[in-house]
Amino acid sequence: MINKKGEMRSSITLNKLLICITILVATLLFSYTHSADAQATDTVLSLSVYLPGIGNSGDVLNATNTTLNTQKPTNTDKTVNIYIYNAANQLAATKTGTISFEGASGNFLGQIKIGATLNGAYVIKIQIPGYLKKRVPGSYRLVPGATVQMQPLTMIAGDFNGDNATNILDFNFLKGCYKDFLAPSFCDADKTAIADITGDGKVNILDYNLFIREIAVHTGD
């Protein structure tokens, strides 16, 4: 038997439950709307990157001849680190994304979302493991929600240890992964992926030859 106090208590509990559900639904709706807005206003950088020795790219000493290039690289995806500088040449933002090989054009393409906080003129530099950091030619007006097409960029291979210079340390890195008749002396899968600048899955005389051509440039941007 339920008395009036019991009915009142049940009614209050039910009201509290309804209030809690209403708050929960409102919170979920707000967070969904907020998240959808954030995605809609992302600035997107559209990258077009040529990697020496692969696809349709030239190299430092050989700008146009692509006959010896690997046309079907083993690793079709490359990690790209993006550095965005403001008009005062201060680093305003960094972002990491992926670019993927496009066989038809022979280069790597990628649409990288960089958030919605930048608004103005910026200089963009990109770095890929195994390559010197390089400035994308020109400067770019970034606006939230816009997709900005970057000028095509040819990277310089050979910075295997990632210190933005090419020198004897990179030569030693390459030598450690070099495999011809003998096993590599000091290497692993990650290092092989970086030292294999011709993109054919092996580190050998072809990578060495390309490294020698590329080290005419010693430092990155």
Ligand SMILES: [Ca+2]
């Ligand atoms: Ca280096």
Ligand SMILES: [Ca+2]
């Ligand atoms: Ca190779």
